[in-house]
Amino acid sequence: MEGIADLGGTTGWGPVRPPRRDEPVFPERWNARAFALTLLAIRVSGRNVDAFRHALERLDRNAYLDDGYFGRWLNAAELMLTDSAILAPGAVTARARVLRGEQIPEPPAPKPRKPDYKPTAEGSLRTVDAPAAFAVGERVRAKNMSPTGHTRLAGYVRGHAGVVAAVQPAALLPDTHAHFLGENPQYVYTVCFDSRELWPSGSGTDSRPFKLTVELYESYLEQDS
Amino acid sequence: MTSDDSTPSAALRTEALEQLLVERGLVDPAVVDGIINTYEADIGPLNGAKVVAKAWSDPDYRRRLLEDGTAALGELGFIGTQGEHIVVVENTDKTHNVVVCTLCSCYPWPVLGLPPSWYKDPAYRARVVREPRAVLSEMGLDLDDDVEIIVRDSTSEVRWLVLPQRPAGTEGLTEEQLVPLVTRDAMVGVAKVAAP
Numbered sequence: 001m002e003g004i005a006d007l008g009g010t011t012g013w014g015p016v017r018p019p020r021r022d023e024p025v026f027p028e029r030w031n032a033r034a035f036a037l038t039l040l041a042i043r044v045s046g047r048n049v050d051a052f053r054h055a056l057e058r059l060d061r062n063a064y065l066d067d068g069y070f071g072r073w074l075n076a077a078e079l080m081l082t083d084s085a086i087l088a089p090g091a092v093t094a095r096a097r098v099l100r101g102e103q104i105p106e107p108p109a110p111k112p113r114k115p116d117y118k119p120t121a122e123g124s125l126r127t128v129d130a131p132a133a134f135a136v137g138e139r140v141r142a143k144n145m146s147p148t149g150h151t152r153l154a155g156y157v158r159g160h161a162g163v164v165a166a167v168q169p170a171a172l173l174p175d176t177h178a179h180f181l182g183e184n185p186q187y188v189y190t191v192c193f194d195s196r197e198l199w200p201s202g203s204g205t206d207s208r209p210f211k212l213t214v215e216l217y218e219s220y221l222e223q224d225s
Numbered sequence: 226m227t228s229d230d231s232t233p234s235a236a237l238r239t240e241a242l243e244q245l246l247v248e249r250g251l252v253d254p255a256v257v258d259g260i261i262n263t264y265e266a267d268i269g270p271l272n273g274a275k276v277v278a279k280a281w282s283d284p285d286y287r288r289r290l291l292e293d294g295t296a297a298l299g300e301l302g303f304i305g306t307q308g309e310h311i312v313v314v315e316n317t318d319k320t321h322n323v324v325v326c327t328l329c330s331c332y333p334w335p336v337l338g339l340p341p342s343w344y345k346d347p348a349y350r351a352r353v354v355r356e357p358r359a360v361l362s363e364m365g366l367d368l369d370d371d372v373e374i375i376v377r378d379s380t381s382e383v384r385w386l387v388l389p390q391r392p393a394g395t396e397g398l399t400e401e402q403l404v405p406l407v408t409r410d411a412m413v414g415v416a417k418v419a420a421p
Contacts, residue, residue, distance in 0.1 A: 008327030
């Protein structure tokens, strides 16, 4: 899905933050609560990790950025819970206002509407009968596609060619799993790209070439003739 | 009551969310506490430091670690959420690996714990796949021109762990003595391990 979350190669972000020694895992208390509540919200809303990542992707710019990593987790948790009608839209904000002393009505709890979904096994790895379509050393091209829903095909890789560096274990496909449309298990490939294939020379790009690998699901790839 | 049009803070909204879920019996606050405790106390980069120290001290473990990371980490009990399939790559004089997740912040939790703030920032996620040498320099690591950089973008459930080089001058140290030298930053690839 096109959106703020697909950050690879985007510009204008300024300098990186140098590592700090002994940085706390949760700098503020609410970070810790938000983190744990979000993990639980995936199960309470009857969803899965891929649907959670898609909830993050659907946040608008402010909801994604303004309160940092844990802020976007909190917002994605709320989105999953309202999508599944566990919470009413606006319920969290209304309760927060009440907590700071405002006298406002809170929306009633809706009737839950969880997705028709159950995982077939733990985790994401699966077995497939068909052999892997591509082999180590083979040249492949990432399809120039941009699904409206969830995908793990990063925008900066679309349409570019690289070499299969490894065939990873088959796994369920996030693109359909996030929408409860099936697991579609398939092989995953570590594809190695030359930086000169991906990036224009000039500002914002290292002058010395480098290599970059990404994992790409089989349905993201085609042979590069 | 004065009315306040500002959106409540993330802290207040988190409290609100927890209240709403707990009062409906959907979440147990003790379970919330337990998850927090796990990632504050039990699972962190010390796990990875033990793996690296062992790999430096035991050539056969090193070989197993590079051949099948998940299994070798499993030997030490470092399995779990976000660690279904972990690949370990070694940094050498000629090759430097650095890890990122541009799409969200995926990270090998069982062996390194939760990611540090810089890893999750848009600046790192956006820039390290495009100008890794400049990013590493900003973070304090300057690599020689003849070192090849390989950036690993974690776009699937495969997770990446860097096996950093053992620093010169540590030949006499025991495995136990090596553990505190190994930093989280070195296992992501934005730093090297320094000798004591």
